[in-house]
Amino acid sequence: DAGVIQSPRHEVTEMGQEVTLRCKPISGHDYLFWYRQTMMRGLELLIYFNNNVPIDDSGMPEDRFSAKMPNASFSTLKIQPSEPRDSAVYFCATARRSWETQYFGPGTRLLVL
Amino acid sequence: SQQGEEDPQALSIQEGENATMNCSYKTSINNLQWYRQNSGRGLVHLILIRSNEREKHSGRLRVTLDTSKKSSSLLITASRAADTASYFCATDPHTDKLIFGTGTRLQVFP
Numbered sequence: 001d002a003g004v005i006q007s008p009r010h011e012v013t014e015m016g017q018e019v020t021l022r023c024k025p026i027s028g029h030d031y032l033f034w035y036r037q038t039m040m041r042g043l044e045l046l047i048y049f050n051n052n053v054p055i056d057d058s059g060m061p062e063d064r065f066s067a068k069m070p071n072a073s074f075s076t077l078k079i080q081p082s083e084p085r086d087s088a089v090y091f092c093a094t095a096r097r098s099w100e101t102q103y104f105g106p107g108t109r110l111l112v113l
Numbered sequence: 114s115q116q117g118e119e120d121p122q123a124l125s126i127q128e129g130e131n132a133t134m135n136c137s138y139k140t141s142i143n144n145l146q147w148y149r150q151n152s153g154r155g156l157v158h159l160i161l162i163r164s165n166e167r168e169k170h171s172g173r174l175r176v177t178l179d180t181s182k183k184s185s186s187l188l189i190t191a192s193r194a195a196d197t198a199s200y201f202c203a204t205d206p207h208t209d210k211l212i213f214g215t216g217t218r219l220q221v222f223p
Contacts (some may be wrong), residue, residue, distance in 0.1 A: 033210075042216065048210065098205075098209035099209075101213060103158070105125055106155050
């Protein structure tokens, strides 16, 4: 298995632009998590899905953030409009069961200028 | 607030020495997990210990769990330069979510 795949690996954009991050989960994993990691705030859970359904989005910082999972093979995290404070590494992680091992993707390093 | 907090925040040792990291948490849990993150990479699962277990081993890793004190420790024996990374504990406080701690940065000098 290729593991969790994220794209792009790096993104540099200007304030106000739309940013779309993508994640392909491991086949057979029912849970998908989006995290954000910064030096100041550490690793924060933004939102997670179970069987493609958003379960808890309480970590999504603002309405500028949205996430979708149209099918079991694909999820997106969108920021519109982006701001410099959104600069962070965004991770996607998946798991068979919510309480079991989570498998992390390599992350997308986002820089908003 | 953070469910798990690691101690120390940073640790520097020589190759061959043992490294011990501690994690404290606040609420009752189903299990506790330890993850490693190399610089610029995603987190990698190391070991899971269930709430009814007290100790678990995996290679050079030894994890203990004391639910009465709400704490866990990760011991890496005979450390190597390749063990240099950040280490996170994550707890499952009877929810669908894992709550990650703040991490310990381990530096192992050759």
